[in-house]
Amino acid sequence: MTPLQLTYLAAEQKSAEVTDWAARLGWVIGILLFVALVYWLMREGWKWRGTLQSDLPELPTAPESPGAARLTMSGRYHGSTTAGQWLDRIVAHGLGTRSRAELTLTDAGLDVVRPGAADFFVPAGALRGARLDKGIAGKVLTEGGLLVVTWAHGDRLIDSGFRSDHAAEHTEWVDTLNEMINKTEGAR
Secondary structure, rough: OOOOHHHHHHHHHOOOOOOOOOHHHHHHHHHHHHHHEEEEEEEEHHHHHHHOOOOOOOOOOOOOOOOOOOOOEEEEEEEEEEOOOOOOEHHHHHHOEEEEEEEEOOOOOOEOOOOOOOOOOHHHHHHEEEEEEEEEEOOOOOOOEEEEEEEEEEEEEEEEEEOOOOHHHHHHHHHHHHHHHHHHHHHH
């Protein structure tokens, strides 16, 4: 190659573009601010929903001696909704907090112990029904993968969703709860 050709080749080659760090940093900060705004709006919506549901009375606690356990179950609590409206989540009094759960059914009612969240008790007289379902607000499973217990609290009917660590237990829970409810209604 001639010196003129080499000079021409050297002039043709361009160096790599330099990264515009200011623009990149601006985009990252903008995206982080957007994510923070969305999170804040979700949090405010959750608090607003709790305010709307402030008329819900305090949750009952388990009696000192509830009696012998008829059934026990270890699993997850997936939340509570207005009965029949599986997307209308109830967040008041911690009912919207998902958690591990230990359920104990006695003649006195259903005791729900939730480590890291508020425990609650459903008196036997407040139980209205039990069924297997596929979903509750924020959680959808296979058909029959969720134990849904319907109960009365104040002037509301509430559906609470549970999933056992051993899904085969669900059917026994539905049968026992509904049998217990039918006996309670027959005694009224």
